Amino acid sequence: MLTIRAMAAMGPWILTHIDVLRRRGDEQCQRCGENLRYVWVMEKQTEPKEVWRIGSTCGPTLELVSEEMWNKLIKPFTTSIDLLLDLEHLAKWELEYPALLPRSYELGWAEKQRAIIAAGDLTAHQRMVLGHHIRAKEKAYRLSLRRHAAG
Numbered sequence: 001m002l003t004i005r006a007m008a009a010m011g012p013w014i015l016t017h018i019d020v021l022r023r024r025g026d027e028q029c030q031r032c033g034e035n036l037r038y039v040w041v042m043e044k045q046t047e048p049k050e051v052w053r054i055g056s057t058c059g060p061t062l063e064l065v066s067e068e069m070w071n072k073l074i075k076p077f078t079t080s081i082d083l084l085l086d087l088e089h090l091a092k093w094e095l096e097y098p099a100l101l102p103r104s105y106e107l108g109w110a111e112k113q114r115a116i117i118a119a120g121d122l123t124a125h126q127r128m129v130l131g132h133h134i135r136a137k138e139k140a141y142r143l144s145l146r147r148h149a150a151g
């Protein structure tokens with residue numbers, strides 16, 4: 001199995017989009033073989049171009065390592081990773097603590113935003129606005145969980 005670092009050394013990788021599979025396990029991560037639900041479609045930016053379909057464990061790590069390794073040389077990166085990680089938290093909390101939803105938060109919101117990001121085509125401005133909403137909701141939910149834990 002190729003290490004993430006070795007993959008990143010081959011060239012900078014960019015997340016092109018995320019495929020949401022109908023069922024976990026319909027496809028395996030091309031790097032580590034884990035069963036996938038969210039497929040991070042990563043494209044290597046150097047020739048020969050390559051597209052790898054990997055998991056939501058390998059994907060963020062590859063993006064991060066690639067960004068660290070290459071960011072000083074070129075700057076085509078978008079910061080999708082933080083937003084997606086926040087959405088992972090939110091989706092998990094929705095599942096585990098639906099009773100602690102913050103005000104003005106609808107169940108299923110995280111999944112909807114994930115689909116919007118997955119569809120791609122967001123302008124830099126739209127991405128920024130979406131990022132603002134995601135961070136605000138993550139903060140609100142975190143606060144609600146903390147209040148519950150304290151009380």
Ligand SMILES: [Zn+2]
Binds near residue numbers: 034054059
């Ligand atoms: Zn993997």
